Amino acid sequence: MNTIENLKNFKGKKVLVRVDFNVPLKGDVVRDNNRIVAALPTINYLVKGGARVVLMSHLGKVDWGKVDDATLAEQMKKNNMEIVYPEVKKQLAPTAVYFTKETKGDGLTKAIDALKDGEVLLVQNTRYEKGESKNDPKISADWAKNFDMFVMDAFGSAHRAHASTYGVPELLKKENKPVALGYLMEKEVKNLNVCVTGKDHPYIAILGGFKVSDKIKVIDSLLKKCDKILIGGAMSYTFLKALGKNIGTSPCEDDQLEYAKKCYASGKIMLPVDTIEANGFDNYTIVKTVEGNIDDGFQGLDVGPKTVELYAKEIAKAKTIFWNGPMGVFENKDFTKGTIAICKAITDNKKCFSVIGGGDSAAAAKQFGFDTKFSHVSTGGGASLEMIENDGHLPGIDVIG
Ligand code: AMP
Numbered sequence: 001m002n003t004i005e006n007l008k009n010f011k012g013k014k015v016l017v018r019v020d021f022n023v024p025l026k027g028d029v030v031r032d033n034n035r036i037v038a039a040l041p042t043i044n045y046l047v048k049g050g051a052r053v054v055l056m057s058h059l060g061k062v063d064w065g066k067v068d069d070a071t072l073a074e075q076m077k078k079n080n081m082e083i084v085y086p087e088v089k090k091q092l093a094p095t096a097v098y099f100t101k102e103t104k105g106d107g108l109t110k111a112i113d114a115l116k117d118g119e120v121l122l123v124q125n126t127r128y129e130k131g132e133s134k135n136d137p138k139i140s141a142d143w144a145k146n147f148d149m150f151v152m153d154a155f156g157s158a159h160r161a162h163a164s165t166y167g168v169p170e171l172l173k174k175e176n177k178p179v180a181l182g183y184l185m186e187k188e189v190k191n192l193n194v195c196v197t198g199k200d201h202p203y204i205a206i207l208g209g210f211k212v213s214d215k216i217k218v219i220d221s222l223l224k225k226c227d228k229i230l231i232g233g234a235m236s237y238t239f240l241k242a243l244g245k246n247i248g249t250s251p252c253e254d255d256q257l258e259y260a261k262k263c264y265a266s267g268k269i270m271l272p273v274d275t276i277e278a279n280g281f282d283n284y285t286i287v288k289t290v291e292g293n294i295d296d297g298f299q300g301l302d303v304g305p306k307t308v309e310l311y312a313k314e315i316a317k318a319k320t321i322f323w324n325g326p327m328g329v330f331e332n333k334d335f336t337k338g339t340i341a342i343c344k345a346i347t348d349n350k351k352c353f354s355v356i357g358g359g360d361s362a363a364a365a366k367q368f369g370f371d372t373k374f375s376h377v378s379t380g381g382g383a384s385l386e387m388i389e390n391d392g393h394l395p396g397i398d399v400i401g
Helices: 034-048 069-078 085-092 105-113 137-144 163-174 183-197 216-225 235-242 254-264 305-317 337-348 359-367 381-389
Strands: 014-018 052-056 097-100 120-123 149-152 179-181 203-207 228-231 274-278 287-291 299-303 320-324 353-356
Touching: 014 034, 014 163, 034 052, 034 085, 034 183, 085 097, 085 120, 097 105, 105 120, 105 137, 137 163, 149 163, 163 179, 179 183, 183 320, 183 353, 183 381, 203 216, 203 305, 216 228, 216 254, 216 381, 228 235, 228 305, 235 254, 235 299, 274 305, 299 305, 299 337, 305 337, 320 337, 320 359, 320 381, 337 359, 353 359, 359 381
Parallel strands: 014 052, 014 149, 052 120, 097 120, 149 179, 203 228, 203 320, 320 353
Antiparallel strands: 274 287, 274 299
């Protein structure tokens, strides 16, 4: 692997680090600083060695060309990297950390040139530039010309070939300038590759969450690698309906019924045998456990105790586990049991290598106090799914070479 340890003589050099500071915000404060903390080893290593470190990241969505000007301005205001700046400064103290609103041209160059050895500059949201998400060669060239080296440490964005994740390192490589993966990327690649290769069997995947269509391609790929796929969450109702069960008012993706049937025919898919149902998502008055069919006028919101028992037995036998997607609406205290039980079953199995593939399952494991007991908790939901789907390849990894 081409890692940061391969970078030599970076004292006084201008190093662009593509970080993933796409952190959840609550108004004007950072709600969860995980992703900032996860990038510290790379930043501190470069700072200690006297590099002039420039941090670039996207933050939230800026839908160029898809929304009207007022909405675009609103999106930019909401996703202003300046909100993240105090937390970055705090985490890197006593290192000098500056912020620039400039996202291209002479203004950006000036801010970078003002850095002294061992200082850090955080740049405004990369998505303030229209060309970022399109991997526009113009913006890539405008950014790349400022740097001697590039470090990729944004795993959560490594599945996107954007200007800051792909265009810039591609250009620098052409100029024979060093590019490398940071410590966070190194850890992600090493740990997720265990699930990509899946050498230790039984290999169990646990998939939950809301959408089947989001996870479709990974189901196909996981069926080739895994011994069993345990399905929970809202996506289980699409499978149950495909098998002719009544699912009441539960969410279902009707255009995926044939696909679900095809997957089920593999014999590797396990589905909930009981469900915790309620007569509404928010304003329900009845919550009960049912086996088999879900009642008319009710929707499933968590897996039931028999399913938990069944799944826990499989989990106890596993040597490799990949988990993406909660078993139920874990944000609501009435429907946390299935997700907590899965966390417990996985972490009780001390002989398995367990990976949480980011997103909501990582948030759930943290909320219930299990996150430190997993072998690896990925910082990238979409990226970890795509990495498994593409047999270990992601644009942001492959470009580093
Ligand atoms: P995803 O982003 O696809 O992993 O979906 C995560 C979301 O799925 C969480 O916010 C959960 O509340 C939601 N979810 C899980 N189970 C259910 C369910 N039975 N009904 C509705 N939403 C669910």
